[in-house]
Amino acid sequence: MSRAARKLSRPVRAVLLAVLVHVAVGALLGLSLRFQPVAVRPGVVKPVQAIVIDRSAIEAEKKKDKEKKRQEQEKKRKADEEKRKKSEEKRKAEEKKKKQAKAKRKKEAEKKRKAEAEKKRKAEEKKRKAEEKKQKQAEAKRKKEAEKKRKAKEKKKREEAERRAAEEAREREEQEAYSALRAMVGEIKGKIEDNWSNRMACGGQEVTISVKVALSGEVESVKVLGGDADDACRRSAEYAVRKASPLPFPDNPRYYKWLDTDIQFIFRP
DSSP: OOOOHHHHHHHHHHHHHHHHHHHHHHHHHHHHHHHHHOOOOOOOOOOOOOOOOOHHHHHHHHHHHHHHHHHHHHHHHHHHHHHHHHHHHHHHHHHHHHHHHHHHHHHHHHHHHHHHHHHHHHHHHHHHHHHHHHHHHHHHHHHHHHHHHHHHHHHHHHHHHHHHHHHHHHHHHHHHHHHHHHHHHHHHHHHHHHHOTTGGGTTTTOEEEEEEOTTTTEEEEEEEEEESOOHHHHHHHHHHHHHHOOOOOOOOOOHHHOOSSSSEEEEEO
């Protein structure tokens, strides 16, 4: 039996006890009417304690029990409310914990994503710079090769121009040298003929003479070539040339490299 039930039965027991007492008294009175009176010695009669039921006390007790019950219910409600609050706080704490865990996972995922994106960006940047460097090196190499080819072409062109200019200059100089020599052939032949005292030794004979002279005109060597001249004619021609030394000769030193060879003259005395 609960405490509330026990508290509620106390007034009821009091009422029942009072009823039983009245019933007992009534029974005793009934019995006294049935039997013959018996002489009884007077003695001391014990007083019967009657319980007086006080409705206001019962109501007060009920009110007290009701208030107590209300307080217990209020206490229980507060306990339930406290329990509910704690449960709600626990739920909110768990929810907060889940949210924090979710936020942490999201933050870590975002951090990882950013790290991977940064890593990818750096790798792409590195690759781009490597490609750019490679392209720059290739471009520099191409430009260098192109410049090298251009310079080589210019050098070849310049050298070709210089070669042509030098060749033209040599040709002009050679022509000038032989022109100068041809201009003096008559003078040379005249001096040789002036010194050819025994010209009659070659009467009617043609003589080809090859002469090599120094820059100063000095005769260095004389050769009588071919023809039908006899020995006497050959000797007289060679003697005449040597006697005429130095022969007239162009005095420009630049001409000598072209004239440093045998010069041939044909004589018909």
